[in-house]
Amino acid sequence: MPLETLTSTAGVAIRTELPGPEASRILELDHRYVSPSYTRSYPLVARSGQGALVEDVDGNRFLDFSAGIAVVATGHCHPRVVAAVQQQAARLIHMSGSDFYYENQTVLAKKLSDIAPGDHDCKVFFCNSGAEAIEAAIKLARYHTGRKRLIAFTGSFHGRTLGALSLTASKPVQRRGFGPLVPGIVHTAYPNPYRCPENLTPQQHAVECARAIENHLFKTVAPRDEVAAIVVEAVQGEGGYIVPPPEFLRELRRIADESGALLILDEVQTGMGRTGKMWASEHSGVVPDIIASAKGIASGMPLGATIARADIMDWPPGAHGSTFGGNPVSIAAALATIELLETSLIENSAEVGRHILARIQDWPARYPMVGEVRGLGLMIGIEIVADAAQKKPAPRLRDRIVEACFHRGLLLLGCGESTIRVSPPLIITREQADFAMEVLESVLRSVSAAD
Secondary structure (H helix, E strand, O other): OOHHHHHHHHOOEOOOOOOOHHHHHHHHHHHHHOOOOOOOOOOOOEEEEEEOEEEEOOOOEEEEOOHHHHOOOOOEOOHHHHHHHHHHHHHOOOOOOOOOOOHHHHHHHHHHHHHOOOOOOEEEEEEOOHHHHHHHHHHHHHHHHOOOEEEEEOOOOOOOOHHHHHHOOOOHHHHOOOOOOOOOEEEEOOOOHHHOOOOOOHHHHHHHHHHHHHHHHOOOOOOHHHEEEEEEEOOEOOOOOEOOOHHHHHHHHHHHHHHOOEEEEEOOOOOOOOOOOOOHHHHOOOOOOEEEEOHHHHOOOOOEEEEEEOOOOOOOOOOOOOOOOOOHHHHHHHHHHHHHHHHHHHHHHHHHHHHHHHHHOOHHHHOOOEEEEEEEOOEEEEEEEEEOOOOEEOHHHHHHHHHHHHHOOEEOEEEOOOEEEEOOOOOOOHHHHHHHHHHHHHHHHHHHHHO
16 A cells, blocks of 8 residues: 555644644743753644644644653543543642542552552552652562662663662663762663573573573672662563563562562553553563553653552651642543553554564565664664664664654654654554554665665
């Protein structure tokens, strides 16, 4: 099918040069008044969104395969989420859940306990973001265990607040100039099946990475009786959409149990149906002690949640709090979001994700710059390389591909050193997925021809 026909079918329409005149005006103001610390991949100035489509201030329409950085799980402005937000906003916007009680906050806490992995009761601390959920997890782990050290992984991203940043080991720019960071945190290697040592299978590499904790860290810089928690992403997000073999989390669970440490899973990006299950840890059958959740939990409303086994969340009143955390409007959006996830969208994530992976699985063989395609559900990474044999990353080429897709009406983002992330809203249809992959493939063909 010609690309023009697909564009019409998908609702994509590029009417101006990009950026358009109104977008250019706003970009000039932004450069004058907004913090330069934000990372913008290309000049999209969004005005409205509906489903998987985003319209900019000049009337150009794009198919969104970034989902607001994996946030709008139910799509942009889902009618049921919008109705829940409007009804709650008309009734009560704020009282502060740290000092008073909200009925819907209690309802959501019970719901999160019900859907959390394992058969134990959980308690929930509500906040505003993934970074805040991680901060709460750090404090809770230290308080509950009475220990001071934490183990995290290279390539990880847990947020930019000071504690979360201390766990993060993704890019130097994220940490440069902000030290000293929180003490007592050490990092070890995260398994990457695409880049594992030649003498090991991906499964062996995963086990070896996990066992480095007990074989090296416990014996050198992090004595086992001082480690409060192991903090890990079930799938590395900003690190490159890296999917470890299930043996990795299983070994971490064993090591945590045997050492008395807690296992904290950062499911901020991987949770809420993104990988085709409610939680990515379900793919390995591992039950964590603490989960950090945010992003897709409330379809774009600010909400984070630290979900812990009830016996672990034993801190007293005043030990931690949040003025805005668990805002009733965000809670209403979350309840509507989870209902949509459970009724259809998790299943759709798994089904359409399989469809995309099946469609692009031969790209490494057909396009020299595609090193690997990988993923679970609608969390798919396409690694771009300069040298397929040596697997040399090609970040500038990746960025060129992402920007070229933008000019053709497809919104994508990068992650890791040179990976394209495919993370559309979970409402995406096969037809929209086919359009997106046709656009991306057409760009790969043009890049290949140009090179």
